[in-house]
Amino acid sequence: MDIARPVPEPTTVTVAQDRLRIRYALFGAGALLAGIWVVWLAAWLLRWPIDDLGIVPRHAAGLVGILTAPFAHASFEHLMSNTLPLGVLATLTLYVYPRATRLALPAIWLLSGIGVWLFARDSAHVGASGIVHGLMLFLFVIGLLRGDRLAVVTSLVVFFLYGGMLLSVLPHEERISFEYHLAGAVAGLLAAIVLRRRDPAPARKRYSWETEAANDAVDDELELPRAADVPVLWQRSAGDGGHGRVIAFRPRAVPPADERGND
Numbered sequence: 288m289d290i291a292r293p294v295p296e297p298t299t300v301t302v303a304q305d306r307l308r309i310r311y312a313l314f315g316a317g318a319l320l321a322g323i324w325v326v327w328l329a330a331w332l333l334r335w336p337i338d339d340l341g342i343v344p345r346h347a348a349g350l351v352g353i354l355t356a357p358f359a360h361a362s363f364e365h366l367m368s369n370t371l372p373l374g375v376l377a378t379l380t381l382y383v384y385p386r387a388t389r390l391a392l393p394a395i396w397l398l399s400g401i402g403v404w405l406f407a408r409d410s411a412h413v414g415a416s417g418i419v420h421g422l423m424l425f426l427f428v429i430g431l432l433r434g435d436r437l438a439v440v441t442s443l444v445v446f447f448l449y450g451g452m453l454l455s456v457l458p459h460e461e462r463i464s465f466e467y468h469l470a471g472a473v474a475g476l477l478a479a480i481v482l483r484r485r486d487p488a489p490a491r492k493r494y495s496w497e498t499e500a501a502n503d504a505v506d507d508e509l510e511l512p513r514a515a516d517v518p519v520l521w522q523r524s525a526g527d528g529g530h531g532r533v534i535a536f537r538p539r540a541v542p543p544a545d546e547r548g549n550d
Contacts, residue, residue, distance in 0.1 A: 402470030
């Protein structure tokens with residue numbers, strides 16, 4: 288999906304495009320969550336071993352987990368803990384940055400998995416928490432880098448809702464893969480820096496006081512200049528003695544009464 292450059296004042300066309308962006312974001316996030324739930328239900332019904340879908344660091348067989356680990360979850364509670372934040376963050380990312388998301392989401396997915404495979408503990412790492420942390424930091428950092436109103440508001444909302452995730456990049460529980468969280472956060476940070484200009488910035492809204500100032504500047508150009516600002520084209524000669532000269536005009540001769548015509 289491509290989008291037009293956002294405009295400050297809504298029109299019929301921009302409202303229709305905005306509704307299309309909302310549907311696109313909801314559909315994309317819903318498809319991602321549906322895939323995760325389908326895989327978990329299939330693994331639960333068919334008794335698939337979750338470790339086979341996870342990332343096993345520094346083992347060739349564990350490389351497949353870079354692609355499949357976000358779909359696998361160790362328990363229903365684990366799945367539920369990732370469902371809501373992933374749905375919210377994925378929807379916001381697709382709505383606010385539809386062009387950047389095309390590259391940011393695959394990059395976070397792959398880079399977080401590669402980071403776990405290279406540096407994590409020797410265990411099976413599963414879950415979508417790496418992507419969740421990556422999207423959270425991506426939205427937070429890219430909003431600060433871009434600085435437009437929508438980006439900053441989104442950044443603040445995300446930090447208010449999920450800023451506590453930053454603490455989970457440090458080891459605090461043995462069964463929680465903080466390595467996946469850390470790798471996802473680093474991937475999101477890099478994606479935000481590289482892709483911050485991918486989506487067009489919205490047009491800046493002009494306020495009434497700015498328009499009045501521009502009109503005042505135009506009016507000033509149309510006003511007559513002051514006398515002191517008019518260049519002197521003629522100067523009085525020194526022979527005039529510094530005084531003006533009076534030119535006398537002869538009165539018009541009045542003809543005699545008998546020569547006047549009767550009107």
